[in-house]
Amino acid sequence: MARLAAHTDTRQEILDSAYGLVGAKGFSGVGLSEILTSAGVPKGSFYHYFGSKEAFGEALLADYFESYLADLDTTLAEPGLSHAERLMNYWRKWQATQGGIDDQRKCLAVKLAAEVSDLSEPMRLALKSGTAAIIERLARSIAAGVAEGSLTVESEPHTTAENLYHVWLGASLMAKIVRTDAPFEAAIGTTRRNLGLTSH
Structure with missing residues (x-):
């Protein structure tokens, strides 16, 4: 049991150390040695925890979405x-x-959608699964909002959730290009209109 815990902890340390590096440089721009040095893990031990860099990327995305969805669940149940x-x-x-x-x-x-979707099918599928889970949660919240009368939608909840998620992905990419909050402010306006909310 102790060995299993140590294995799990080290594996998680590698994943945790990679977030900032991959967030800054992208997946292809970060070498394994850089990740392992940041995690304080011997370079020769990487393949003890991950079969390949691609398998590591798939695990990184799965771990990321697990945390993201937990935070989303908390926000949508406040x-x-x-x-x-x-x-x-x-x-x-x-x-x-x-x-x-x-x-x-x-x-x-x-950060990774455009970079890895054409390079790694397992990572693309991890992205697809994670984003689908986000959209499903948003759809349930939209449906509940319609039922309680706090919002109104013209399309069915899942379509609305999907459209809004796409709007926010696009806004995030445009914000990186223009280096202002204008795309997010536009996304807020689009979101409020799609949910039948007032402009103030």
């Missing part, structure tokens, strides 16, 4: 708020973490 308020809080948190220049806080789905 007590004392309507579902509309919880949803808007989620997108405001998105803006707060995706804006600015702190790459360590950036969403790996935004």
Whole structure:
């Protein structure tokens, strides 16, 4: 049991150390030696925990989405708020973490989607699974908001959730290009309109 715990801890340390590096440089731009040095793990031990760099990337995304979805569940269940308020809080948190220049806080789905989807089928599928789970949670919250009367939508909830997630992915990419919050402010406006919320 102790050996298993040590194995799990070391594996997690490698993953944790990689987030900031991959967030800053991308997946291809970070070497294994750099990740292992950051984690304080001997260079020869990487393949004891991951079969390949691609398998490591797949594990990194799975670990990232597990944490992301747990945070999303907390946000969408915050007590004392309507579902509309919880949803808007989620997108405001998105803006707060995706804006600015702190790459360590950036969403790996935004950072890696274009880079790895054509290079690694397992990583593409990990991205697909993770983003689908996000959209499903948003859809459930939208449906609940419609039921309680805090928001209205013209399309069915899943389509609305999917469209809004796409809007925010695009806004994140454009914000990287223009280096301002203007794409996020536009996304907030689009989100409020899609949810039938007032402009103030």
